Amino acid sequence: MNSPVIPFGRPRPERADAARNRELLLETMRAMIAEDGVEKLTMDGLAEQAGLGKGTVFRRFGSRAGIFRALIDEDERRFQESVLAGPPPLGPGAGPVERMVAYGRARTAFLVERHAIARASLERDHPAPAGEGNFSRVHLRMLIGLADRELADPDTLSVQLASALEGAFLLFLQDPGSDDRALEGAVRPVADSWQLLIERLFRP
Incomplete structure (x- = not known):
């Protein structure tokens, strides 16, 4: 892409x-x-x-869920704008590996901070939005290409990396037993694991 x-x-x-x-x-x-x-x-x-x-x-x-979808959509738009045009390392101007690390950390915090709104935005008949993760997948695919590593299947890798940020969190955020402290405590270890994964994959 x-x-x-x-x-x-x-x-x-x-x-x-x-x-x-x-x-x-x-x-x-x-x-x-x-x-x-x-x-x-x-x-x-x-x-x-x-x-x-x-x-x-x-x-x-x-509907009530529509209220929260509108709110999280507005926040999502701002998040995407910061990724596409904001200051580095999340935005342009840093190297691709640094940007991937920054993206994972920022995305983790973004989802955790909005966990209650995300749950409230889900309709009972449609628990998982069909387009979830598309922005992460496309953005990460672009950065993988810029990292200039010889990878057998960068397209599949971008899907797997995006799923590590979006898919697992969707399941976790829907857990009614998760409280604020547990969610907040998940940010750092998940972000640190993301950084370790990216650096192992892409550092020389």
């Missing part, structure tokens, strides 16, 4: 009032989650706190 870009793009053009309502709802959600946590956030409560009609919230998000 020649480009790490996933077409996450920008939201489709909206009317000015719709765009204002969306930003208001997202900011209100963040404030409510910070104050009371994810479990207590409801569509009725969000509408009341934002000073909007309940129908407006339903039209915007469709």
Whole structure:
């Protein structure tokens, strides 16, 4: 692949009032989650706190899970922008191995910090988003190519590496027995293991 870009793009053009309502709802959600946590956030409560009609919230998000998908999608867009255009070593300007290490560490922290939102964004009938991990796979494939190592199957390797970051965490984040301290404690060992794996694979 020649480009790490996933077409996450920008939201489709909206009317000015719709765009204002969306930003208001997202900011209100963040404030409510910070104050009371994810479990207590409801569509009725969000509408009341934002000073909007309940129908407006339903039209915007469709369901309670849709509220959290919108929030995590916004965070995901910002994360991808930092990878594609932010400062090194996560963004351009560092060597490919350094960028792979930085990406794994940043992605681990990103997922753990949003574990409750990620769980709440899952619909019962669709527990695993179909496109999960595509950005990681394409980005890592680009960096593998830049690392200039003779690998038999870099495409498969990029899938396996992306799965190490995304797939295992999806399962872990869905575990209802996982508490905040256990998740926070997982960040460093997972990130350290990722760095060891990348350096063993790609360092001369």
